[in-house]
Amino acid sequence: MNRHLTAIVEREGDGYVALCPQVDVASQGLTVDEARENLAEALxxxxxxxxxxxxxQRLRGEVYVTQIEVAVG
Known part of the structure; x- marks a missing residue:
């Protein structure tokens, strides 16, 4: 059975961190693709x-990733 999950990838230092917020599992890599592949393996x-x-217990139903605008300063 396949699951469709969310992956959030952020640059961190010289590499990238990939997080799946539905189950709170993360991995990392030197490139975005490597971080995604490593996250898929970890999942x-x-x-x-x-x-x-x-x-x-860990699986969250729906996760939304969106941008919002806020006033700064």
């Missing part, structure tokens, strides 16, 4: 090894 391992109760 696969999480779903293979976590108990059903841990998955249910």
């Amino acid at each position: 696969t391992l999480f779903f293979e090894t976590a108990s059903a109760s841990e998955i249910d």
Whole structure:
């Protein structure tokens, strides 16, 4: 079974950090693609090894990533 999950990738130092907020799993890489691939591997391992109760406890239904505008200064 495949799951469609959200990946947020941010530049951090000389590399990138990728986070899946639905299950709070993260990974990193030197490029955006590497960070995404490493996150996919980490998520696969999480779903293979976590108990059903841990998955249910950590899995969030809907996550929205959007931008907002705020006044600064």
